[in-house]
Amino acid sequence: MACSLFSLVPLGSCAREAAALVVGLAMTAAMSGCAAKQCTGMGCVDSFTIAAVTADKSWPAGEYTLELTVDGDEVSCAYGWTNTPQPGGGGVFVQCSPTVMVSVNPVTTCTETRDGDSVSQSCTPVPGQFTQLLAIHGTPARVDVVARRDGAVLGERSFTPEYRTSYPNGEGCAPACRGDAQHWELP
Numbered sequence: 001m002a003c004s005l006f007s008l009v010p011l012g013s014c015a016r017e018a019a020a021l022v023v024g025l026a027m028t029a030a031m032s033g034c035a036a037k038q039c040t041g042m043g044c045v046d047s048f049t050i051a052a053v054t055a056d057k058s059w060p061a062g063e064y065t066l067e068l069t070v071d072g073d074e075v076s077c078a079y080g081w082t083n084t085p086q087p088g089g090g091g092v093f094v095q096c097s098p099t100v101m102v103s104v105n106p107v108t109t110c111t112e113t114r115d116g117d118s119v120s121q122s123c124t125p126v127p128g129q130f131t132q133l134l135a136i137h138g139t140p141a142r143v144d145v146v147a148r149r150d151g152a153v154l155g156e157r158s159f160t161p162e163y164r165t166s167y168p169n170g171e172g173c174a175p176a177c178r179g180d181a182q183h184w185e186l187p
Contacts, residue, residue: 039173048143048161049181050134057107059083059130062149066102069144070136075100083128091130099137104130139163139178147186155186 061083068075077096081104085091091104106125113120136143140161147154163178 040169042168044166044168044175044177044179045137046139046163046178048136048138048140048159048163048179050136050143050145050159050184051181052132052134052147052155052184052186053107053130054186057126057129057131059104059132060149063151064132065148065151066096066134067146067148068096068100068134068136069142070100071140071142077102079104083130085125085130101135103133103135105133107131145184155184157184159184 059081061081063080064078066077068077075097077094077100079092079094079102081092085106091106093101093103095101107129108123108125110121110123113122134145143159143161144156145159146156159182161180161182163180165176165178167173167176169175
């Protein structure tokens with residue numbers, strides 16, 4: 001997921017242009033005639049993400065198991081879910097292997113408020129609605145997943161990611177990261 005200064009500091013379009021001009025002038029003055037391109041130092045990682053939801057976005061309580069085959073390597077992940085968010089509204093997070101993580105997070109509705117050049121956003125969890133996120137570091141060519149709740153198969157699916165390259169520090173600046181996110185609806 002690409003991230004820029006402007007996604008970290010919410011500004012209106014005029015303020016963004018002014019900030020960009022000031023930053024550009026400061027960089028030009030600091031370079032003292034040097035023609036080298038200046039890049040920021042933000043990092044990123046190659047990844048494939050699967051967002052699994054049920055038709056009504058509920059995530060019933062139970063013992064969940066995910067059986068994955070990532071480019072031929074098998075990974076299993078298990079977690080218990082009580083259908084209750086953690087204090088503060090968060091879900092559950094499980095590190096399945098060094099490269100595979102799963103989390104269950106509340107679905108949120110967000111509202112945006114504008115006042116002149118400033119923008120703020122407030123998000124509220126939707127009671128009883130959750131999404132399971134499966135994050136895989138790297139760029140696997142194929143991922144097969146079997147999802148179970150209390151031993152019963154909820155669904156199985158094969159994914160073939162279609163990666164896009166992003167440059168969090170701008171085109172022509174390192175790093176270049178590849179990522180894809182896909183949606184999976186379970187019964």
